[in-house]
Amino acid sequence: MSIDERLENTSFPLPAIREVNLSKHPSGISLGLGELKDFDVDEKIFMSLKEGWQQGGTSYTQNAGLPDLRKAIAQKHSAIDGFPYTMDNIIVTIGVQNAVYTSLLTLAKLGAKRVLIPEIHFGIYKKIPLDFGMEVVSYPLKDDFGIDEKALNGIIKEDDVLIINSPSNPTGRVLSLEEQKSLGELLAKKLTQGYVISDEIYGQLVYDAPKAISFSAFFDRTIVVDGISKSAAAAGLRVGWIITNNEKLAKAFTSNNATIISTPPTANQYAALPVVKGETEDTISTYRQILKANRDKVIAVLDKLNIPYVMPKGSFYIFPKVSTIVEGDIKEFCLNTARKENGVVVIPGVAFGAPDYIRISLASKQIDEGMRRFEEAIRNCLK
Ligand SMILES: Cc1ncc(COP(=O)(O)O)c(C=O)c1O
Secondary structure: OHHHHHHOOOOOOOOHHHHHHHOOOOOOOOOOOOOOOOOOOHHHHHHHHHHHOOOOOOOOOOOOOOOOHHHHHHHHHHHHOOOOOHHEEEEEEEHHHHHHHHHHHHHOOOOOOOOEEEEEOOOHHHHHHHHHOOOOEEEEEOOOOEEOOOHHHHHHOOOOOOEOOOOOOOOOOOOOOOHHHHHHHHHHHHHOOEEEEEOOOOOOEEEEOOOOOOHOOOOOOEEEEEEEEOOOHHHHHHOOEEEOOOOHHHHHHHHHHHHOOOOHHHHHHHHHHHHHOOHHHHHHHHHHHHHHHHHHHHHHHHHHOOOOOOOOEEEEEOOHHHHHOOOHHHHHHHHHHOOOOOOEOOOEEEHOOOOEEEEEEEEEEEHHHHHHHHHHHHHHHHH
């Protein structure tokens, strides 16, 4: 069969999240977005972007990214887990998606065979390793969306790659310090040759629990991926990074990422500097306040409708189980609700491997009207 014939018979679908977001009626409200689109971006980010633009923003940076940014990330992370990071431990990427991609690609090239992902997960954790021919195994979560350590203990092999994501997309679950400690102890015994990829992109958006701390403080063989897309409301700048305490691994990541992206965009890396240096903390703190208030508004509606949920404490999503009251296919429900005039967009849980659920984003200025429309949609299809 020729390429063109295969093309006729193969579909390369957009992620389910995009599909539902794209089906929104012009009069619709989106509670489906994975970014703080309605939030004001800190002025310092724009100022730094402009400065970066003036200071060679049209030239390449090093393949691993802007030295000043990498130094700032290294310094910040040393203060968290005590490892003496230098810029050689840091690789700047085009968003966290690129960071996950390059980490997995490199580990696959180094012989990693299996990737363990949470049973409810951000879609790329499954899609990327499958593209590299790796085996993907789901590990169970408890009813409160915490990691089921006992089950994980029974599954994990010494050379696996384990992906964790706290605060989580889509559940909003934040691992507590005790949970992180206990997981770190388990992994120290079991994961002696493999690695953890810890996706900490929502780390600064813990609004109702003690501040998140990086998992690298609990387990040495942790590769941290992080960035400014979520916490700085700057997803479009596409700046993320990888942190590893293993310099050889950092060199391997740099080499592989250079093949994919050459270098990350120069001026945008300047824009990330004030975020990493903590200069935008006041703004991020207002984001947290808004998210918490929005969370409380959403749960008030869910309570009224008797829809079960686990109380989220971080990221900006809630993941209620609507199958208890919505008849039929939940993705269809979401598509219909999105397409309707004066409808609302929420994301079907199937996009995260959990078809009984939906994801509602707390990051909308129209949360009151959005939830009013959601309530109406639910009442129209009560079992
Ligand atoms: C858990 C998680 N990781 C990574 C990403 C991708 O981040 P970026 O936009 O920086 O590539 C997202 C975006 O939705 C996410 O939710």
